[in-house]
Amino acid sequence: MRWNRNLVLGAVLTGLFVVGALISFVWTPSDHTVLDIAGKLKRPGDGNLLGTDHFGRDILTMIMVGARTSIAVALVAVGIGMLAGVPLGLTAAARHGGWLDEVIMRGNDLIFAFPSLVIAILITAVFGASAVNAIIAIGIFNIPVFARLTRSGALSLWGREFIMAARVAGKGAARISAEHILPNIANLLIVQGTIQFSLGILAEAGLSYVGLGAQPPTPSWGRMLADAQTLVSIAPHLALIPGLAIILTVLGLNLMGDGLRDLLDPRLRERSV
Amino acid sequence: MFRYALRRLSSLIISLAVASLVIFLVVEVAPGDPASYMLGINAQPDTVAALRAELGLDVPRYQRYFDWVSGLMRLDFGTSYTYRTPVAEMISDRMRVSLPLAVYALTLSTLIAFPAGIYAASRRGKAGDTAVIGLSQLGVAVPNFWFAMMMVLVFAINLRWFSAGGFPGWEKGFWGGMKALTLPAISLALPQAAILARVMRSSLLDMLDEDFMRTARAKGLSRRHALWKHGVRNALIPVLTILGLQFSFLLAGGIIIEQVFFLPGLGRLVFQSISQRDLIVVESVVMLLVFAVICVNFLVDLAYAAVDPRLRTRT
């Protein structure tokens, strides 16, 4: 049972960081806003479990609080993508071949031409850098991902006979979409949601690394890496630990996505040839 | 085929027009006036007005949009607010780093991913397949800029095989330039290769389920032979889509990687311009990136038609 292993391992990894982020609201090993220059650049285990950074802040604390930023940005961005993308995709499928379908799909193509980093650059250039702008940049880019997936999933269902039966029963496109289409593509959307979540974490890290994401003093994994860059030869753990945090979270989400896909996919037939 | 290309071309032009309008409007709503920003808080109103006229900011918006677009078509991107030099010149300087980097990375990524994906699919369920899946699972999770930092740590700082950053310029010789781009290209390429290899593998495995693969086996082709002769070309259709998307990720990802390696590419230009509120440069670079992405998508569409004869006859 491979899906089981993937799902469990993924859920444990992801859960670790989610729980860490939640705990940080009530308790952290130390206060990340207090600087302690005397105790800077401590190695892991030397009083602090994961060491301290160049301002003497406890790295475990920074990772826990940084997880809040990463998870919140990625989660809200997935939410934006789903809330806008899924209705657009359902509409496009229901109006397949019509002008509305054409407009929605062209709009999607257009957004795809602006990778999230480019959107972020544009937004930042105009409104300045912030976590909110990072969310918007990643969220906008998620919209066409969900819109396309929803449309293609919905289109394959619209040709099915049970949809025809619902139409014969006098149900309109909106009702059919809500009652018959959406529940049957929910699996697809959940799996894609975990993938976009993991991509969101990576994108947030990248944006904060180049200074387009959350601003100081809010800790974020990406900026921890940016700060570590000049110190990487003296204190490699400053770069290693936030990097591992990102990798493990993303890996966990992807494993979870794979596990869910196998678990939810009814077409687990044997491949022949 | 010609008609198909023409249709794609017309949709490309529409996309470009809309994209330019979007970019223009977003930059237009930016708070603050570039002229007063450039001259500081103490500037005289008439100096500001003079500068505004010089920068062409005193004409109506629609007029400026058309001026900007017609300038773009003549490769005249305007004048940088900060440096007072033509933006086109600045961009073309930087492109000499960014474009080779993206192409280098895309080539590496393809060269790694295709064999890995095909190998994994042909060894489905066996140890080789599991290894490729595991590596790609890991590769997808690694942020490229972090990977770049680790490469600097290992190959530049510890082993001293490469320099930790900077770019000598192509004038100093082709190989010197390539060497400076090698670590950045690898760190860009590996995570992308992981994605591409996964898509290649799963796309090939989907092909194994197709009826025509069974037909090929019934003709006497071995499993491997059928996979190569009938699977790969059909599997390329979804892979091409990802390849097109990757180019845009590589261009954008390059912007971040340039920060790691202190490369004088488009990325550094953009961040400088943002901090100096040199919006005309930002606007032009963004437009250029979008232009590149749209053009690559057009090429991908043409490549589809080359791979899939059904598209050539269908209009």
Place this chain on the structure above:
Amino acid sequence: MTLLEISGLSLAIRGTPILRDVSLDVAPGQIVAITGESGSGKSMTALSVMQLLPDGAETTGTIVLDGTDLMTLSEGEMCDRRGNDIGMVFQEPMTALNPVQTIGAQVAETILIHGAAGRAEASQRARAVLDRVGLEAFPLDRYPHELSGGQRQRVVIAMAIALRPKLLIADEPTTALDVTTQAQILDLLRGLVDDFGMGMLMITHDLAVVADMADRIVVMKDGEVVEQGETQALLHGMTHPYTRMLFEASDHVVDLPEASEGAPMLRVDEVIRDYPTPRPHLFAPHGRFRAVDGVSFIMNAGDRLGLVGESGCGKSTLTRAILGLEQIQGGRIELDGQPVFTGKRPNLAVRRKMNVVFQDPYGSFNPRHRVARLVAEPLHLLDNPPSGADRARAVADVLEAVHLRPSDADKYIHEFSGGQRQRIAIARALINRPELVVLDEAVSALDVSVRARILDLLVDLCGQFSLSFLFISHDLSVVRRITDRVLVMQAGKIVEEGETEAVFTAPQHPYTRALIAAAPVLPKIEALRA
């Protein structure tokens, strides 16, 4: 002398037994047909000969081809036999060819892969083989998508026979094809067997085809051979009850109650349905494809009307138009004097008076809803849909009418077999007590024994509900048994209309005649007994 000798073949896939002790022989120049219902293991027997079984298959027994036991060969040795000594033709010609390779290259590949010729000669031989299968008019550089289903099946046959194999395996070779195309492909196969002296192992569920083609018949059920013998001897003997049941079910005669003379109910008047086709060039208007071209007919209350035609004739389009699912471009469709489409919207008041049963028992239901909700869906059309206990009673009533239990209402659709699902689809169609039920290929996907029971059910319902139905099918024999009147459709037009028996015994239009002539006929059991 035998060419192929299967003896004691047993097959299990991941521990699940599929075949048990299958033995049969094929002689050169002989056509042996394996027949049986779905799940009988007939296709797996064919794939065992090819050694192209799914992963996890374990086989025992021997499969001797021309003196060599194929079971003992290595995969590499088997690759040398496939295409060379054994060719295979598959059911679905639309997907059996590689879409991105020319037909010439795909036929030549069989020759090249076995090193039988160089590139130039292989291409010449491919040309010759394509000519032999009747594709003289098609250049080698055509792609599969430029060919019709029948033509693609000819390409598949060309690939299979390019090296003149000793044995040809044909797995449901005509099931996906129209009846006239089927007749041509069967002729082609028979001709090839005669010309080349090949042995042919043919898998088909269609007993009429079996009786028509085979020298020997092997009847399978649940992975075992229940009866086999020379065609004539088997047809006359039919010692096994299952064989007899199969033949009786295939030609199941129903006792259609006397049609009542009703008033005109459905009026289809000069209906035109156009589809836009791609623009011929960038600035030209869309082209038009006329799927339904001036169709008119009247259906009276109590009519059991058949609509037959081959795929692409427009019968499905006409069905959708009658159901008010699509707008028509000309003419009128009225039920009880009310148009099914008013303005741009379907007319719900009319729609509640009719319902439909589709072909696919698996795709017709939302897998996430329980039967009660599925069956009750058309109640949505009523002004005051019943709720609570009334609704449950309505569902229970129709379930009982189709011989299911009221308690089935709480189950999910995947708990039912194909035949039971089709009963549920009929229950759904009946819940509003419609005046008209459209049966769109409603029994075409079912095994013969299941089909016979569904036909009985329809007859039973005709009595219970004074049902009027429009029975759309490509299967002439079924239409002949279940309808009083029939319409024959070709290329968007009704070419013949009349009393069913009259049309079948004395067809007037050349197309109707061609259709009836092409349909293979099952010998009457009484005649065989006599």
